Amino acid sequence: MEKMEERIGSVGSDGVGGALNNYNCHSRGGTCDHDKNRQFHCSNAEKGIQSTDNRNSAVGCAVIIIIFVTFIIRHHYKKKYASSNLHGRNRYSDSSRSEVEGGSVYFGVPVFSYSELEEATNNFDLEKELGDGGFGTVYHGKLHDGREVAVKRLYGHNYKRVQQFLNEVEILTRLRHKNLVPLYGCTSRHCRELLLVYEYIPNGTVADHIHGHRATPGSLTWATRMSIAIETASALAYLHASEIIHRDIKTNNILLDNNFCVKVADFGLSRLFPNDVSHVSTAPQGTPGYLDPEYHQCYQLTSKSDVYSFGVVLIELLSSLPAVDIFRNKHEINLANLAINKIQKCAFHELIDPHLGFQSDNVVKTMAILVAELAFRCLQQDKEMRPSMDEVLEALMKIQTGEDVREDQGMAYDDGGILNVQQRASPDHDEVGLLNCKSLQPSSEAITDNWISRSTTPNISG
Known part of the structure; x- marks a missing residue:
């Protein structure tokens, strides 16, 4: 019985009980030991606890x-990012507080509030709508100061x-030219809607007057059409000198004021084009019937x-015909194709609007044929064969002033107004390929086959 108790006591000190004692001692930071009588001792326990507490405190601190340092750094960068990238968003995100009031500028032009333009257009009334296209709808409006404006409301x-x-x-x-439509201002890009404000041009577009709802036989005289051609060419030459390609020139984007002076509009597709590069590679954009076939095929914009x-x-000014007409002969749906075909055959009387005096006035006849030849040069499929806009402008001004008398002296016509090729006295035009360029291919018909014939961009005129 005594041996059994001794054994149990031994188990208590070295067995399960000993293990518990060791655990308790170590957990308090002490050192485990036994005396001669095999009794358990735990030394330096309090000192160990204090040392452990110190270490834990240091780690915690x-x-x-x-x-704390991480929080400060993150807060600093977050604040810096917000101030540099979201500066305007805090001002413009809420329409009740976001809109910039009069006197502010954006990109150098005045910024209008949404509410002011909403009021100017009578809440964008459908009766105020001037036109719409691929990028937005344009409305007629009147500002508080009495100015009449055209407000373009971009989609999305x-x-x-x-x-x-x-x-x-x-x-x-960055542009200032008498034949470019002036921009009065805009909303902020953070406004709930993107709105552009232009001078209101009251007399419609060139398209309206030659084959649209304002068109009547002889409504635009030959002299007026020549002025329109020259002013448009002047605006484009200015753009190119300013390293800008319009990329959507068409009669719907050529506005007319009450004196029939030109205002070229709609620069949504325009591209900056440095003079030291040969081309810009970009996906073709533009309007069916006007799109450069080489750009369409090669994706090279110049x-x-x-x-x-x-x-x-x-050609539209000469013929009074639209650029695309699906009711024309298959190979003449594109006006460019029709014109190339007629000019190659020297059948100008089949191309030029008879109401312009082509049959009755030899001066008009001569000028119209010269303009047709110039248009033919512009429509060459190979861009290298086309003149520059400076050259086009110079040629038009010479035609208008009558400096190209040599064509009048060297041309002979039959009773139908067809040029007698054998009596032509200006061989230098052969380089353009007017009479000998039988290899010239019509413009790519894929453009009209694949695209819907509608304006890509709205006009801003009444």
Whole structure:
């Protein structure tokens, strides 16, 4: 019995009980030991506890300091980022507080509040609508100061629309030309809607007057059409000198004031084009019937793309026909194709609007044929064969002033107004390929086959 108790006591000190004692001692930071009688002792326990507490306190303080420093750094950068990138958003995100009032400027032009333009257009009344297209709708409005304006309301508020908005504002603020529509201002890009405010041009577009709802036989005289051609060419030459390609020249984007002076509009597709580069590689954008076929096929945008589009405008002024008409012969749906075919055959009487006096006035006949030849040069498929806009402008001014008398002296016509090729006295035109360029291919018909014939961009006129 005594041996059994001794054994149990031994288990208590060295077995399960000993293990518990060791655990308790170590947890208090002490050192475990036994005396001669095999009794358990725990030494330096309180000192160990104090040492452990000190270490734990140091670690805790370090963690707190790290967390605090991290918070300060993150707060600093977050505040810096917000101030540099979201400065305007805090002002414009809420429409009740966001809109910039009069006197503020954005990209160098006045910023209008949404509410002011909403009031100016009678809450964007449908009766105020001037036109619509691929990028937005344009409304007639009247500001508090009495100015009549055209307000373009861009579709949507996505990244692409913001870029188009900024592109047009940036380009128009750097340009000053009498034949470019003036930009009065805009809303902020952070406003709930993207709105551009232009001078209101009251007399419609060139398209309206030659084959639209304002068109009547002989409504635009030959002299007026020549002035329109020259002023449009002047505006484009200025753009190209300013390293800008319009990229959407068409009669719907050529506005007319009450004196029939030109205002070229709509710069949403325009591109900056440095003079030291040969081309810009970009996906084709524009309007069916006006799009440069080489740009359409090769994705290479140059200033000669505007020249091609202007060539179509010249043909419209000559013929009073629209750039695209699906009811024409299959190979003449594109006006450019029709014109090339007629000019190659020297059948000008089949192309030029008879109401312009082509049959009755030899001066008009001579000038019209010279303009047709110039348009033919602009419509060459190979962009290198096209003249520059400076050359086009110079040629038009010579035609208007009668300096190109040699063509009048060297041309002979039959009773139908067809040029007698054998009596032509200006061989230098052969380089353009007017009479010998049988290899010239018509403009790519894929453009009209694949695209719907509608304006890509609205006009801002009544």
